[in-house]
Amino acid sequence: MRYFDQYPAVTTGEKDTKLGEEPHIHPSCRIKDSKIGGWTALGANTFLVESSFGDYSYTAGNVQIIYSEIGKYCSIANSVRINPGNHPQWRVTQHHMTYRRKHYGLGAEDDKDFFQWRRDHRCVIGHDVWIGHGAVIMPGVQIGTGAVIGSGAVVTKNIGPYEVAVGVAAKVIKKRFDEATIGKLLASEWWNWDRATLEERFEDLLDLEKFLASPALEKPGVLRDIDIAAV
Ligand SMILES: CC(C)(COP(=O)(O)OP(=O)(O)OC[C@H]1O[C@@H](n2cnc3c(N)ncnc32)[C@H](O)[C@@H]1OP(=O)(O)O)[C@@H](O)C(=O)NCCC(=O)NCCS
Numbered sequence: 001m002r003y004f005d006q007y008p009a010v011t012t013g014e015k016d017t018k019l020g021e022e023p024h025i026h027p028s029c030r031i032k033d034s035k036i037g038g039w040t041a042l043g044a045n046t047f048l049v050e051s052s053f054g055d056y057s058y059t060a061g062n063v064q065i066i067y068s069e070i071g072k073y074c075s076i077a078n079s080v081r082i083n084p085g086n087h088p089q090w091r092v093t094q095h096h097m098t099y100r101r102k103h104y105g106l107g108a109e110d111d112k113d114f115f116q117w118r119r120d121h122r123c124v125i126g127h128d129v130w131i132g133h134g135a136v137i138m139p140g141v142q143i144g145t146g147a148v149i150g151s152g153a154v155v156t157k158n159i160g161p162y163e164v165a166v167g168v169a170a171k172v173i174k175k176r177f178d179e180a181t182i183g184k185l186l187a188s189e190w191w192n193w194d195r196a197t198l199e200e201r202f203e204d205l206l207d208l209e210k211f212l213a214s215p216a217l218e219k220p221g222v223l224r225d226i227d228i229a230a231v
Pocket of ligand 1: 076131151
């Protein structure tokens with residue numbers, strides 16, 4: 001049996017890559033009509049279609065994101081699918097020839113109304129959301145800032161901020177913090193810090209008590225009530 005300290009000996013993988021304002025996109029990714037923020041990393045075989053992908057968010061690889069808004073600082077594990085398209089169950093046949101007509105020589109144009117129906121069911125993922133391995137986020141679902149989606153979950157209903165949801169269909173099992181803490185975190189909107197503030201206050205993000213005790217949180221208006229649906 002051989003011991004490997006490291007193989008390959010010199011790694012050139014994504015983890016060694018220094019990120020920056022320019023998105024880091026693996027050459028095998030396919031992207032269409034989408035916006036991607038800075039300090040982002042799209043792992044191998046990520047598909048991003050008619051979506052936005054916020055600053056500092058990343059996918060591990062083999063991820064498909066269609067018709068979705070992804071906030072900032074989201075961690076999206078391998079084999080996650082966000083917004084798998086539904087088929088038209090109400091037609092005689094739900095086969096995709098009914099809308100991908102050009103492909104089958106059954107029409108000069110594809111079924112625009114059908115694709116618009118899919119577009120109308122966008123997924124909206126907040127900031128700092130962690131989506132575990134192989135999770136599926138169904139069409140039209142909204143996931144609040146700070147939420148956790150367990151590996152293998154199928155999320156069919158909206159998940160609130162800082163909630164932890166697992167299973168098929170996903171159910172909320174707990175919240176990461178108490179309500180007061182969640183309110184303060186949402187009010188802080190730390191994910192909107194500019195780069196200079198992030199560098200300056202990075203250590204605060206590692207220590208909840210220190211973060212909540214920060215005088216910056218006490219400025220008027222910061223501890224206002226939060227409209228959770230808007231986050
Ligand atoms: C959701 C998750 C974060 C919860 O972790 P945790 O807070 O430590 O929670 P626990 O392990 O104590 O589990 C709490 C309960 O949920 C259940 N549970 C945990 N994860 C689950 C999952 N993915 N699916 C179904 N049930 C799950 C546990 O069995 C436990 O049930 P019980 O109370 O009946 O005993 C974690 O289990 C998970 O799924 N992490 C994702 C890991 C991943 O995919 N990483 C990819 C790289 S980013």
